[in-house]
Amino acid sequence: MxxxxxxxxxxxxxxxxxxxxxxxxxxxxxxRDPNRPVIIVxxxxxxxxxxxxxxxxxxxxxxxxxGLDAQVIPEIKITGCHGxxxxxxxxxxxxxxxxxxxVKPKDAExxxxxxxIDGGYVDRLLYVEPRTGEHIVHxxxxxxxxxxxxxxxxNIGKIDPTxxxxxxxxxxxxxxxxxxATMSPDEVIDAxxxxxxxxxxxxxxxAGRKWRIAAENLRKNPGPMYIVGNGDEGDPGAxxxxxxxxxxxxxxxxxxxxxxxxxxxxxxxIYVRMEYPVAVRHLTIAIExxxxxxxxxxxxxxxxxxxxxxxxxxxxxxxCGEETALIAxxxxxxxxxxxxxxxxxxxxxxGRPTIINNVETWAxxxxxxxxxxxxxxxxxxxxxxxxxxxxxxxxxxNIGLVEVPMGIPLSQIVEEIGGGVPNQExxxxxxxxxxxxxxxxxALKDTPVDFDSLTKVGSMMGSGGMIVMDQRDCVVDVARYxxxxxxxxxxxxxxxxxxxxxxxxxxxxxxxxxxxxxxDIEDLQSLGQAIKDFSLCALGGTAPNPVLTTIxxxxxxxxxxxxEQRCPAGVCKDLITYFIDPELCNGCGVCKRVCPQACISGxxxxxxxxxxxxxxxxxxxxxxxxxxxxxxx
Amino acid sequence: MSKQTKKxxxxxxxxxxxPTKEKAGFIAFMIDGQEVKAMPGWTILxxxxxxGFQIPTLCFxxxxxxxGACRLxxxxxxxxxxxxxxxxxLSYPQEGMEILTNSERVQNGRRWVMEMLLAACPASQxxxxxxxxxxxxxxxxxxxxxxxxxxxxGLCIRVCEQIVGAKAISFGSRGVTKHVATPYMVPNEACVxxxxxxxxxxxxxxxxxxxKFRGDISLRTGHGYAHY
Numbered sequence: 001m002x003x004x005x006x007x008x009x010x011x012x013x014x015x016x017x018x019x020x021x022x023x024x025x026x027x028x029x030x031x032r033d034p035n036r037p038v039i040i041v042x043x044x045x046x047x048x049x050x051x052x053x054x055x056x057x058x059x060x061x062x063x064x065x066x067g068l069d070a071q072v073i074p075e076i077k078i079t080g081c082h083g084x085x086x087x088x089x090x091x092x093x094x095x096x097x098x099x100x101x102x103v104k105p106k107d108a109e110x111x112x113x114x115x116x117i118d119g120g121y122v123d124r125l126l127y128v129e130p131r132t133g134e135h136i137v138h139x140x141x142x143x144x145x146x147x148x149x150x151x152x153x154x155n156i157g158k159i160d161p162t163x164x165x166x167x168x169x170x171x172x173x174x175x176x177x178x179x180x181a182t183m184s185p186d187e188v189i190d191a192x193x194x195x196x197x198x199x200x201x202x203x204x205x206x207a208g209r210k211w212r213i214a215a216e217n218l219r220k221n222p223g224p225m226y227i228v229g230n231g232d233e234g235d236p237g238a239x240x241x242x243x244x245x246x247x248x249x250x251x252x253x254x255x256x257x258x259x260x261x262x263x264x265x266x267x268x269x270i271y272v273r274m275e276y277p278v279a280v281r282h283l284t285i286a287i288e289x290x291x292x293x294x295x296x297x298x299x300x301x302x303x304x305x306x307x308x309x310x311x312x313x314x315x316x317x318x319x320c321g322e323e324t325a326l327i328a329x330x331x332x333x334x335x336x337x338x339x340x341x342x343x344x345x346x347x348x349x350x351g352r353p354t355i356i357n358n359v360e361t362w363a364x365x366x367x368x369x370x371x372x373x374x375x376x377x378x379x380x381x382x383x384x385x386x387x388x389x390x391x392x393x394x395x396x397x398n399i400g401l402v403e404v405p406m407g408i409p410l411s412q413i414v415e416e417i418g419g420g421v422p423n424q425e426x427x428x429x430x431x432x433x434x435x436x437x438x439x440x441x442x443a444l445k446d447t448p449v450d451f452d453s454l455t456k457v458g459s460m461m462g463s464g465g466m467i468v469m470d471q472r473d474c475v476v477d478v479a480r481y482x483x484x485x486x487x488x489x490x491x492x493x494x495x496x497x498x499x500x501x502x503x504x505x506x507x508x509x510x511x512x513x514x515x516x517x518x519x520d521i522e523d524l525q526s527l528g529q530a531i532k533d534f535s536l537c538a539l540g541g542t543a544p545n546p547v548l549t550t551i552x553x554x555x556x557x558x559x560x561x562x563x564e565q566r567c568p569a570g571v572c573k574d575l576i577t578y579f580i581d582p583e584l585c586n587g588c589g590v591c592k593r594v595c596p597q598a599c600i601s602g603x604x605x606x607x608x609x610x611x612x613x614x615x616x617x618x619x620x621x622x623x624x625x626x627x628x629x630x631x632x633x
Numbered sequence: 634m635s636k637q638t639k640k641x642x643x644x645x646x647x648x649x650x651x652p653t654k655e656k657a658g659f660i661a662f663m664i665d666g667q668e669v670k671a672m673p674g675w676t677i678l679x680x681x682x683x684x685g686f687q688i689p690t691l692c693f694x695x696x697x698x699x700x701g702a703c704r705l706x707x708x709x710x711x712x713x714x715x716x717x718x719x720x721x722x723l724s725y726p727q728e729g730m731e732i733l734t735n736s737e738r739v740q741n742g743r744r745w746v747m748e749m750l751l752a753a754c755p756a757s758q759x760x761x762x763x764x765x766x767x768x769x770x771x772x773x774x775x776x777x778x779x780x781x782x783x784x785x786x787g788l789c790i791r792v793c794e795q796i797v798g799a800k801a802i803s804f805g806s807r808g809v810t811k812h813v814a815t816p817y818m819v820p821n822e823a824c825v826x827x828x829x830x831x832x833x834x835x836x837x838x839x840x841x842x843x844x845k846f847r848g849d850i851s852l853r854t855g856h857g858y859a860h861y
């Protein structure tokens with residue numbers, strides 16, 4: 001992935017004042033021709049994996065071959081994730097907004113010829129609306145983007161995250177300049193408190209109140225104070241924080257500098273997962289460039305305020321996303337949670353007041369300072385203000401990252417932005433809040449997505465994972481999957497979590513084999529409640545949520561497993577049989593070829609049969625059959 | 634203090650050190666309906682034990698810093714109209730709190746933890762006895778190792794670090810595979826063979842492991858005991 005590194009080397013010159021920053025922004029803008037065609041190639045991790053660097057290379061080559069580099073000088077810009085990950089690699093033309101999806105390197109020549117030279121568009125690369133079949137030309141017309149409100153993600157996909165000039169041209173660090181020049185630290189805290197910003201990492205604690213507590217503790221107990229950006233995102237199927245750190249690292253930096261100014265901290269840490277190499281690299285580059293411009297380090301923007309940042313890489317422990325475990329890890333101790341209180345705002349890193357916020361929370365702070373707390377409060381609903389980024393994954397047409405105002409109905413996210421469930425009427429359930437969240441059934445599809453409403457239905461906002469399930473997903477199996485994940489990630493310090501998650505799995509394993517009694521379901525609920533009550537940290541305290549909510553909303557499905565030895569969704573291997581409908585089977589033999597057990601027999605053009613005694617229920621035949629003749633019971 | 638008639642299992646009251654006079658600094662609160670006063674700095678557990686209330690613990694030792702790992706000492710706390718569960722070994726009482734050491738939620742949690750412990754440490758007689766006292770006779774969960782006694786409470790590790798200062802042992806691995814081990818699983822020189830780990834072990838599991846912690850002493854000293 002070495003091609004990505006277009007890190008622009010800034011010669012060391014420090015911006016000495018807010019005015020100098022504004023002048024620099026004007027200078028960058030005046031050097032740029034707004035009409036110059038810019039080809040944006042998404043280099044988010046999803047598109048990187050789909051080969052976007054090769055697409056960018058091919059485009060460069062085609063442009064050179066066509067001799068365009070001399071006349072129009074089209075610029076190819078490498079950006080962070082656009083969010084529409086299932087359609088990558090994405091290529092977008094600016095300023096027109098022409099949107100190509102699933103671009104392959106071999107398409108480059110045609111794109112250059114049709115779009116840059118002739119001014120038209122390549123029809124087959126356009127986005128096709130799955131329900132109407134309509135071809136959509138521009139990105140802002142695509143329903144996936146149209147219904148979103150992108151404020152935190154506004155720069156992502158438009159700027160080159162490895163070039164601070166792009167950020168500054170887009171208005172980056174203006175909030176910092178404003179705060180340093182016109183606001184006192186207390187006024188910054190006031191603004192964040194008034195805005196109603198709540199922690200985006202899962203807890204949902206009001207950020208402003210937390211800051212105020214820390215600032216007061218620091219006044220009582222003078223000395224160093226630390227702030228931490230939590231980028232240790234570990235939920236399966238969640239990539240909000242990664243996208244922000246990769247696509248707009250300066251937003252996180254600016255938020256943290258503002259927080260440091262508000263609370264008089266001199267040192268900050270960004271704790272990033274080791275598994276996010278692109279995020280680590282982009283943040284490192286961003287910190288270097290910000291330091292070179294005097295936006296970080298000593299005497300920031302000539303205001304006399306000092307603050308510096310350091311990146312710490314997490315070694316792959318989910319539990320280190322919990323703030324006390326994260327502090328232990330930064331401290332150099334074993335990454336295990338310790339009981340609160342005392343809260344980190346009182347006694348955290350090295351015994352000093354410490355503020356930990358999720359990187360998404362930090363990225364919201366510059367917006368609040370720049371546009372005002374009242375503007376922020378106007379978005380969303382009371383008690384859950386602003387927007388929230390969700391990673392919409394699972395059985396949904398448009399997989400990707402969406403940013404919506406808080407409080408919009410769940411169905412709107414899944415149906416309008418997500419484009420609905422493929423080949424089905426509605427979704428069966430949505431898991432929100434990651435593995436420790438809960439499942440929301442279709443019947444509650446109009447639940448507003450905000451902190452309090454989600455808690456009320458037994459789920460939670462969490463960090464923003466949203467996994468859509470359809471009728472082919474078994475709730476017992478889903479609950480087992482999340483429990484297994486949490487059991488692996490449990491630190492093992494307290495007994496209810498270490499032993500309890502294993503014990504709950506034993507119950508679910510029994511159910512998935514059709515064993516157990518109705519009383520076992522009651523016992524499982526009682527055990528779940530005990531684990532919730534007794535666990536030391538939030539990992540154990542929320543781990544039973546998927547089990548408890550699935551029992552609450554899908555008890556009939558649990559009962560079907562036990563009483564009728566039947567898995568209604570056709571997933572639990574011990575309870576299903578695959579068979580071939582002789583009426584539908586055309587004897588093509590695909591199932592016979594893919595079967596790893598060689599237990600499918602039949603002559604060509606004749607209906608095939610499955611030998612159930614040998615079948616391991618892998619489902620290969622089911623997924624491969626071109627005429628859907630393989631059925632499951 | 635007025636003596637109250639209480640349900641079955643009412644602990645015997647110690648009267649010797651009971652702070653009877655209203656003194657500044659005492660924190661007055663209720664445990665199971667009885668008014669108690671805590672000295673400043675006492676935890677809920679210390680206060681409760683001082684008054685003779687029985688709260689089961691496995692990872693607690695008076696000489697060591699509490700960590701709240703076994704969670705058996707959880708109590709239900711009523712304060713300002715809210716009910717929540719707290720680990721009594723780590724929590725400090727506040728004026729006007731109402732503590733329930735044996736409420737239904739508390740009992741439910743303790744029973745589940747004991748039932749799971751019976752499967753996790755099937756060889757330990759101490760766990761069996763404690764489980765019986767809490768009303769758990771058998772376990773439905775899978776016993777993986779019938780010889781296992783260690784419940785990973787970490788008392789041995791803490792005594793080695795906090796009292797002895799040797800830091801010869803630590804937890805290895807994580808989660809379900811967590812176990813007490815020496816660094817890199819190699820018996821090491823740091824162990825002074827004091828036996829404190831065995832002394833604090835609630836299930837005597839450390840006894841069978843001591844040789845793993847200290848290794849073959851004769852290799853270091855030329856004879857079978859720790860001193861040179």
